[in-house]
Amino acid sequence: MVAEEQVCVIFAGVRGYLDKMVTSEISKFEAKFITHLRTSHVSLLEKIRKEGKLDPADETNLNTILDAFIPDSGCAMKQ
Numbered sequence: 001m002v003a004e005e006q007v008c009v010i011f012a013g014v015r016g017y018l019d020k021m022v023t024s025e026i027s028k029f030e031a032k033f034i035t036h037l038r039t040s041h042v043s044l045l046e047k048i049r050k051e052g053k054l055d056p057a058d059e060t061n062l063n064t065i066l067d068a069f070i071p072d073s074g075c076a077m078k079q
Contacts, residue, residue, distance in 0.1 A: 004048040017066050025075040
């Protein structure tokens with residue numbers, strides 16, 4: 001996994017998106033999320049790679065992406 005993908009996955013973790021997910025599902029989430037980013041959000045990944053950081057607009061974009069992705073990810077959530 002390249003650095004810009006790591007940034008996005010770590011962002012999901014530190015921002016609490018994975019808190020309600022069943023722990024055993026996190027690796028499944030990671031694989032699906034990276035695939036989703038590679039296919040639907042290439043420009044965001046390229047921007048992160050080029051700039052080497054997340055600016056506030058990138059954070060907002062990632063929040064929006066995660067809010068839409070997680071409910072449809074097929075990953076089991078804690079009750």
